[in-house]
Amino acid sequence: MTRRLMNWAAAAAIALLGWTSTPSQAQEWRGWNIHPPDYPVSKGMDRFTELVAQRSNGRLKLKTYHSAQLGQQDEAIQQMRLGSIDFAEFNLSPLNNLVASTQVLTLPYLFRDVEHLHRVVDGPVGDQIAAELEKVGIVPLAWYDAGARSFYTRNKVTKPEDLKGMKIRVQTSDLWIDLVKALGANPTPLPFGEVYTSLQSGVIDGAENNWPSYESTRHFEVAKYYITDEHSNVPEILAVSATRWRRLNDADKKLLKDAARESATHQRQLWAEREKVSRERVIAGGAVVTDLEDRSGWSALMKPVYDKYAADPKMADLVKQIRETK
Ligand code: BDP
Numbered sequence: 001m002t003r004r005l006m007n008w009a010a011a012a013a014i015a016l017l018g019w020t021s022t023p024s025q026a027q028e029w030r031g032w033n034i035h036p037p038d039y040p041v042s043k044g045m046d047r048f049t050e051l052v053a054q055r056s057n058g059r060l061k062l063k064t065y066h067s068a069q070l071g072q073q074d075e076a077i078q079q080m081r082l083g084s085i086d087f088a089e090f091n092l093s094p095l096n097n098l099v100a101s102t103q104v105l106t107l108p109y110l111f112r113d114v115e116h117l118h119r120v121v122d123g124p125v126g127d128q129i130a131a132e133l134e135k136v137g138i139v140p141l142a143w144y145d146a147g148a149r150s151f152y153t154r155n156k157v158t159k160p161e162d163l164k165g166m167k168i169r170v171q172t173s174d175l176w177i178d179l180v181k182a183l184g185a186n187p188t189p190l191p192f193g194e195v196y197t198s199l200q201s202g203v204i205d206g207a208e209n210n211w212p213s214y215e216s217t218r219h220f221e222v223a224k225y226y227i228t229d230e231h232s233n234v235p236e237i238l239a240v241s242a243t244r245w246r247r248l249n250d251a252d253k254k255l256l257k258d259a260a261r262e263s264a265t266h267q268r269q270l271w272a273e274r275e276k277v278s279r280e281r282v283i284a285g286g287a288v289v290t291d292l293e294d295r296s297g298w299s300a301l302m303k304p305v306y307d308k309y310a311a312d313p314k315m316a317d318l319v320k321q322i323r324e325t326k
Contacts, residue, residue, distance in 0.1 A: 044267025083243030153206030
């Protein structure tokens with residue numbers, strides 16, 4: 001009822017504004033986010049919407065629905081392409097099957113450190129991938145941090161062989177399926193929101209994620225062994241729908257882009273802090289961490305993933321550009 005009323009009010013407002021203002025300016029933009037309000041991504045998005053409201057003097061109204069209120073990630077991607085979600089923050093993995101170049105940033109053991117990742121996504125490689133996403137209706141404005149992803153399991157894992165035969169949850173992405181297969185485990189694609197109960201019931205034996213998500217989802221309660229194999233540093237994007245973007249004038253495009261980039265600076269800072277806090281929190285909550293110094297035994301197993309996803313000339317060139325980014 002409330003939503004119907006809101007829609008009616010928005011429609012009435014547009015009608016009143018008449019031809020002097022376009023609908024894209026009058027309607028409230030709906031933003032999708034999978035994370036709870038206190039998560040670094042959520043705070044970054046809040047900073048973004050505040051800056052946009054301030055700088056447009058309230059003309060551009062953006063509201064983020066946190067905690068997957070507007071659905072799980074795969075649906076949200078479809079909704080953004082159809083224009084029913086106006087902005088969102090996405091991990092690149094569920095975009096892998098849609099836009100091949102996004103796979104490059106998902107590849108295992110590619111980035112030297114977070115500074116290297118920032119230089120890549122904030123530079124020509126990031127711009128190229130963003131341009132390709134725009135063609136499918138998703139316009140990235142800035143890159144958010146998501147740290148390194150590592151495995152966590154119900155039974156203890158200290159080396160790749162221990163994963164053999166285990167059912168490991170992955171995001172919807174062929175690359176992720178092959179990455180987990182390369183380690184001898186059985187990849188099981190599942191929405192993020194179903195991982196906790198699937199771990200609890202034993203439908204899956206493990207999953208993989210960064211410290212903040214391992215903590216915020218409380219997965220550590222049902223899969224307490226975390227091993228810092230850090231197999232992927234796949235980043236995330238703050239994006240708007242192409243439907244909205246195309247209707248904006250250049251000044252508003254710049255306003256949104258600047259606000260998004262500033263929000264990313266904020267998010268990256270919060271991210272670095274939260275990674276440490278989350279690690280402490282899960283350990284206090286009973287998680288048993290195996291810290292790895294030498295990951296060469298893990299990365300050596302990733303050759304089939306590179307052979308399949310980084311072999312064609314375009315992908316090989318992107319990998320080369322990334323490796324050569326100082
Ligand atoms: C988190 C990402 C989120 C993904 C989730 C997942 O921030 O976008 O949906 O992992 O594994 O780290 O599904």
